[in-house]
Amino acid sequence: MNETPINKKTDKPLSNFLWHWFSGIIYKRHSFLHQLTLKKTLNLGHSIFSYLFRREQAQYLPPVLKVDLSPLCNLHCPICVHATPKEHSNLLSQQHFDSSQVMPFDQYKKIIDEVKGKTQAIYLYLMGEPFMHPQICEMSSYANDASLNVLVSSHFSFKFPDKKIAEIANSGITHLEVSMDGATQEVYEQTRVGGRLDYVLDNLTRLCAYKKAHNLRYPKIEVQCLAYDHNRHEVEVLRQKLMPLGIDMFTTEEGDVGSWAELAAENFNITANKPDMAIPSCHWPYAAMVIKYDGDAIPCCLFNMGKQFAKEPDRAMTLGNVFEKGVATVWNDKPYRDLRRYVAKPSLVDSETELQNSYCYGCPQLSVGTIRETIASDSPEFNIRTNQ
Ligand SMILES: C[S@@+](CC[C@H](N)C(=O)[O-])C[C@H]1O[C@@H](n2cnc3c(N)ncnc32)[C@H](O)[C@@H]1O
Ligand code: SF4
């Protein structure tokens, strides 16, 4: 059978991986260095120590939080949980979104109040569009006032009035990443399905002008262009068009292929564990916590995304509820500690078979295998390439 490797990213040489992480840190360095205090540095140091020495218990708070203000989105990018399902889509066809899925501001405040002084950065999105939350600017200000650096990624394809542009500029967002994968509407909309390039350009033009007129250092504005075969010829054209507006950086990276929604153990034929290494195979359970709009915590945004927004969500695929227990308790509860032991030693799943029900089981960081053929052939890149 002609099977496709589990995840395109696992095909990339190690140097690509390292470059991805390193360049991300370089481009977003202000989000980690700005407002750094001794207390936050010690918290971060503790996290690095725990990772390197494979500690199960975490005597510190997550240095980074990723908070899903809302999973809602008005676009349908083919890589995303919001894509239109295809005939053979498995998890993608089970996705369910409704207007009640927004994080309440009072619960959000409790999270910030708890991590204030220890956590260094907060990402305000997961698998949705952060500007779908009507209070995003106030929520960002609240985090910034608590000296957390705020990172937002948006498609920015809205008809924002000038008042909203001013609010965004003054919201305390440290780093705003705008996703644009083309310089013409025809190319752009192949990945940003339902998006309007003219809206994005108009918003960026006014935001840059506002920042300049008011001499604002933040938000740093990054435009990220994902490169695919269908848009490679427009990447440089887009860069030339945007830099004169006054954006702070234009970045590009290879776009993922396939459907993020389908990255879950049930779609993989797992053939072996990855080897046990001297340091854990994944840093996420030591470095960051992802909190969904309803308070459920998950360890990362790379796996099981299709499980999170299915009509019948799999509660086993979460690590506890932060609204009910608080960040520190969930961070040290059994599900998190079990994951730390598992990522520190992937072979543990052979002796502790209940780990097969854990969040990380089947993840390419810990397992070797292939993705089911029907799911692989459903990939958007497959469709884009055959359309050419
Ligand atoms: C789920 S969205 C959340 C925020 C927002 N809705 C947006 O689209 O920017 C996550 C974003 O991750 C970005 N991304 C980063 N690296 C990527 C990669 N290698 N392949 C595909 N998408 C990537 C995409 O641009 C995508 O827009
Ligand atoms: S804009 Fe972001 S959240 Fe919306 S469909 Fe695209 S990737 Fe998903």
Ligand code: SF4
């Ligand atoms: S091992 Fe995989 S699923 Fe688990 S936290 Fe790391 S990236 Fe996420």
